Structure formats: C-alpha cells, structure tokens
Amino acid sequence: MTQTADSPPLHTPLEAVHTALGVSFTDFAGWRMPVSYSSGLAEHAAVRAAAGLFDLSHMAEIAVIGPQAAAALDAALADPVSGIANGRAKYTLLENGEGGILDDLIVYRTGDDRFLVVANAGNRHVVADALRTRAGGFDCVVEDETDDIALIALQGPLSEEILRNVEGFEIPELDGLGYYRSTSGDFRGHGVFVARTGYTGEDGFEFSVAPEAAEALWTAVLETGEGSGLKPAGLAARDTLRLEAGMPLYGHELDATTHREGTGRTARLVRDGRVLVGLAGEGRRAGRAGYAVLRAGDAVGEITSGALSPTLGHPIAMAFVDAALAEPGTALTVDVRGTELPVTVVDLPFYRRPKEHA
Amino acid sequence: MTRQYTADHEWVEVDGDIATVGITRYAADKLGDVVYVDLPAPGSSVTASTVVGEIESTKSVGELFAPVDGEVLEANQAVVDDPGSINADADAAWLIRVRFTSLPELLTAEQYAELTAE
Numbered sequence: 001m002t003q004t005a006d007s008p009p010l011h012t013p014l015e016a017v018h019t020a021l022g023v024s025f026t027d028f029a030g031w032r033m034p035v036s037y038s039s040g041l042a043e044h045a046a047v048r049a050a051a052g053l054f055d056l057s058h059m060a061e062i063a064v065i066g067p068q069a070a071a072a073l074d075a076a077l078a079d080p081v082s083g084i085a086n087g088r089a090k091y092t093l094l095e096n097g098e099g100g101i102l103d104d105l106i107v108y109r110t111g112d113d114r115f116l117v118v119a120n121a122g123n124r125h126v127v128a129d130a131l132r133t134r135a136g137g138f139d140c141v142v143e144d145e146t147d148d149i150a151l152i153a154l155q156g157p158l159s160e161e162i163l164r165n166v167e168g169f170e171i172p173e174l175d176g177l178g179y180y181r182s183t184s185g186d187f188r189g190h191g192v193f194v195a196r197t198g199y200t201g202e203d204g205f206e207f208s209v210a211p212e213a214a215e216a217l218w219t220a221v222l223e224t225g226e227g228s229g230l231k232p233a234g235l236a237a238r239d240t241l242r243l244e245a246g247m248p249l250y251g252h253e254l255d256a257t258t259h260r261e262g263t264g265r266t267a268r269l270v271r272d273g274r275v276l277v278g279l280a281g282e283g284r285r286a287g288r289a290g291y292a293v294l295r296a297g298d299a300v301g302e303i304t305s306g307a308l309s310p311t312l313g314h315p316i317a318m319a320f321v322d323a324a325l326a327e328p329g330t331a332l333t334v335d336v337r338g339t340e341l342p343v344t345v346v347d348l349p350f351y352r353r354p355k356e357h358a
Numbered sequence: 359m360t361r362q363y364t365a366d367h368e369w370v371e372v373d374g375d376i377a378t379v380g381i382t383r384y385a386a387d388k389l390g391d392v393v394y395v396d397l398p399a400p401g402s403s404v405t406a407s408t409v410v411g412e413i414e415s416t417k418s419v420g421e422l423f424a425p426v427d428g429e430v431l432e433a434n435q436a437v438v439d440d441p442g443s444i445n446a447d448a449d450a451a452w453l454i455r456v457r458f459t460s461l462p463e464l465l466t467a468e469q470y471a472e473l474t475a476e
Contacts, residue, residue: 024387039445040416041391236390236417284394284441285414307416308393337412337419 012057013150013211014218021232029122031058033235040236044310047200047241050229051156053222054238060124061149061208062117062131066140069113076134078260081107081115089180089197093260094119094127100256103127104248106197108182113140116193116208118151120250150214154221155204155233155241157353162225163205169220179203187217199238201245202353243305243316246278246349252289252304253318274301274320278350279334279343281315284308287334287343293319294333294340300325303334309350316350317343363470366407366423369449370464377426377461378452381413384474386448389415392441397422397433397454404430406462411453413444428458 009032012018018025023034034055036043046052064073070082078093086109094102103123108116119127128144135142154163163169171177171185171194182195190213198204209217222232239249248254248269258271269276281287286308293301306317317334325332330345362370367385371378386392394414404410404424411422432455437443444451465473 036390039391041393041442240416285396286394288419308414310416 010058012055013214014055014057017215017218018055023234026235028235029058029120031121033058036234036236037232040234040240041310043231043233043237044240046229046231047156047202047233047237048311051154051158051162051225052231052233052237053218054153054155054233055218056151056153056206057214058121059151060119060121060127060144060146061151062119062128063143063145064115064117064131064135064140065113065143067113068138069115069140072135072138072140073107073115076131077105077107081109084109086111087181087183089182089195094130096256099259101254101258101260102130102256103250104254108195110182123250148210149208150211151206151208152214152218153198153204153206155198155200156202158225158228158230159204162221162228162230166220166224187213199247200241201349201351240307240310243307243318244309244311244349244351249305271320273323275323275326276318277321277326278346278348279317279319279332280346280350281334281341281343283315283341285336285341286315287317287336292335293321294335295325300332311351321345362464362466364423364425364464365473368423368425370425372461375457376431377456377458379425379454379456380452381420381444381448383448385420386444389413389418389420391416392444395438395441395453397438398430400430400432402430404428404456422453424456425464426456426458426462427460428456431455431457
C-alpha cells in the first residue's frame with residue numbers, strides 16, 4: 001500500500017500523549033507526527049544540554065530472518081553486514097542498479113540469522129520491496145514490522161543516567177553498551193529492543209517496543225528525566241540537530257541521483273558532478289534548501305539543508321558544490337532571496353559532542 | 359484603540375494617521391521559533407499588500423506585508439535584537455509604525471478569528 005497525499009494519515013501509537021502535551025502536528029511521509037511541543041529551539045537546546053525524548057514510530061522497521069539473512073543483505077545493500085557481530089549495528093545505503101541512493105539505513109544484527117533494518121518512513125515500501133526482491137534467492141524471510149513497533153528515542157548527554165533510573169525498565173547488559181551496539185531489555189513485562197544509536201549527534205538510545213506499551217514507556221522515561229531537563233522533542237528539533245551533526249536526510253542530501261564515492265572516512269556524496277560540503281555563514285540569515293551557491297556571480301552549487309544553527313549561533317548548510325570548490329576554506333556566497341551572503345566551505349560535521357572519556 | 363487584522367496574519371492598531379503593525383499570535387505559532395527579522399528602514403515609503411520585510415524562523419521564512427500605503431516612521435529594533443520576543447508575545451511585539459495616506463478596509467477580530475478557525 002502506498003501512502004499518498006489522499007490517503008488518511010497514519011497515526012503513531014503515542015498520538016494521544018502528544019495531543020495532551022499540546023504538540024503541533026505535521027504530515028510527515030504520510031504520518032501525523034509531532035513538530036514541536038513548545039519551541040523547537042528549546043527542544044534542540046535540551047538535547048544538547050540534557051536530553052530529549054522523540055517519538056519516531058513512523059520509521060520503518062524491517063526484519064530479515066533466516067540462515068542466509070546475512071548473505072541476502074550483503075547482496076542487497078551497499079556495504080557487507082555479514083561481518084558485523086551480534087549486538088552491533090552498521091550505517092549503510094540501499095542503492096539502485098546504477099549506484100543511485102534509494103535510502104540510507106541502519107542495520108542491527110540481533111542474532112546469527114536475524115537482522116533489523118531501520119529505514120526512512122517515506123521509503124518504507126521501496127526498501128521492503130527491494131529487500132524482498134533481492135533476498136529472493138536466499139533462505140530468509142523479509143518482514144515489514146513497522147506497524148507492530150513503536151520507536152522512541154532518548155537522546156542527549158544525560159540519556160544513560162535517565163535510563164538507569166526508569167522504574168521497571170531492566171536492561172541487564174546496559175553496562176558497557178557502546179555506541180552503535182544494541183541489546184534487549186524488559187519494561188514492565190514488555191520486551192524492548194534497546195539500541196545505542198541516534199540522529200542528533202549526541203549519545204542516546206532508541207527503544208523499539210510493542211505499540212500497547214509505548215505510552216507507558218514514554219511517560220515513565222519523561223517523568224524520570226523531567227527534573228534533569230529532559231523535554232519531549234519533535235521533528236523540528238530533530239532536523240536542526242541532525243543538520244548540526246552533518247547527518248544526511250533522504251530527499252535532501254540523498255536521492256536516486258546521488259552516489260556515494262569511496263568508503264569509510266573518505267566517502268563523499270556526489271550529485272551531478274558536485275560534492276556535498278558544509279557551508280558556514282555569518283549573521284543570522286540562513287540559506288535554505290534549494291538556494292543557489294555562487295562564486296563570482298556564477299552558480300556553482302545548491303543548498304540541500306540549511307538553518308541558523310541553534311548551538312553555534314551562525315548559519316550552517318549542506319550543499320552540493322563543484323568539486324573544484326569543495327576544499328575547506330573556500331569562500332563562496334549564497335543567494336538568500338536576492339542578497340548574496342558570504343559563506344565558507346567547512347568540514348562536516350558542524351557540531352561534535354564533547355568527549356567526556358578518552 | 360481597536361486592533362484590526364489583515365488576511366496576511368498581521369495586526370494593525372490605528373492612532374490618528376499612524377498604524378502600528380505586528381504579526382498575529384496565529385502567524386507566530388505557524389512560523390515557529392523566529393530567529394531573524396528584517397524590517398524596512400524609517401523614512402522608506404511602503405505600498406499596501408507589498409512585501410516590506412521578513413520574519414524568518416528555524417523552519418521557514420515569513421514575509422511582512424505593508425497593510426497600508428505610507429511612510430515608515432519607526433521599526434522596532436528591540437524585536438530585531440531579540441526575534442524570539444515575537445514568539446513570547448506576538449501581540450506586544452510591534453514591528454513597524456507607518457504614517458498612512460489611506461487606510462484600506464481591515465478585518466475585525468471576529469472576522470480574523472473566523473479566517474483562522476479550522
């Protein structure tokens with residue numbers, strides 16, 4: 001079933017809780033999701049300084065299970081996942097036959113023959129269909145479990161401390177659970193898949209739980225953390241947080257005309273011969289998605305995401321620019337509704353969380 | 359002084375031949391956190407229903423329309439310095455004062471409430 005503008009919106013199992021909190025909703029990839037509860041800026045600041053609680057139940061969860069699940073995913077995805085150990089996760093891409101990007105994914109290995117693929121809400125069916133097709137010759141099954149899973153993210157430097165104090169939430173292997181690792185927990189009799197991953201640039205956790213337990217888990221975490229500065233946070237804060245962290249968003253930095261070149265630290269995203277870079281500006285006026293990047297009056301690129309960075313206090317943007325102008329330090333301008341404002345090419349991410357431990 | 363409204367989600371307070379203009383709470387809520395405000399310079403002349411400034415939030419850009427023909431007497435520097443004051447109290451955060459030559463028909467509070475009712 002394809003979700004279109006005419007279809008009724010899909011509802012998160014937490015909608016009633018959001019409504020009670022006075023949230024503003026938006027339609028996002030066919031789902032009615034929270035934009036902000038009070039102020040996106042305040043929610044953003046809470047995640048950087050303390051913690052934020054996000055409802056991400058729109059995200060797609062697709063299980064790949066069977067003796068050949070690893071081999072099937074190796075064949076289906078841009079990077080091999082058969083080498084990752086149980087309890088580990090990997091960020092990767094789903095590409096079309098020409099290397100164009102159909103989605104970016106996090107793949108969690110939850111057992112020798114079990115993987116959980118988390119995809120963007122808007123690409124749910126594209127990803128599930130592609131995995132089914134590509135896994136066709138392998139001994140495994142592909143199950144879209146999105147409707148059976150509520151996804152709640154706790155993000156921010158105080159996440160672990162808050163999590164440890166949630167009454168009735170037992171996570172036996174939380175000690176030593178590193179970033180990009182996952183484990184299982186129990187919240188008042190409900191199994192919870194606990195992953196130390198996120199999309200904010202902060203430490204944090206993502207909880208997958210049955211929809212009927214979502215409200216109790218949300219409320220318990222929120223009540224535990226409120227005294228420490230935990231705030232419920234919506235998609236507005238999520239977008240500025242991920243932008244500061246230099247994380248691409250499908251439909252902006254990623255699409256079927258975009259390719260990844262190279263691997264690991266040297267990988268870069270390329271679109272129409274242009275390379276994805278960070279741009280930093282001055283003052284308060286931000287270039288936004290679709291605005292032209294100029295050099296001596298000539299168009300040399302286009303912004304894919306941009307905002308006044310709440311944490312840094314100056315405008316930041318991601319943009320595809322001509323490869324010759326991608327070097328950090330290069331001076332360019334952005335056409336902000338008829339006014340050319342200076343920007344400088346900078347390394348991504350714009351924001352890196354302070355490391356407490358060496 | 360009664361407060362009147364425009365379909366562009368601005369409030370207008372008329373005192374003699376001077377109109378004080380701000381954006382409505384409804385507009386401020388729709389915009390979200392305002393981070394940048396660009397207002398016309400005092401002395402500039404403005405034409406009703408044309409764009410004379412920008413109110414930029416974290417997620418979008420709103421335009422400030424002149425509700426009247428006239429000359430800008432004052433722009434509120436306090437709001438330029440603290441754009442968040444629009445979110446804090448849109449009814450108090452006036453943006454510009456304009457000496458107008460003619461006053462178009464504006465909406466009453468009831469008419470504006472009807473316009474924004476969902």
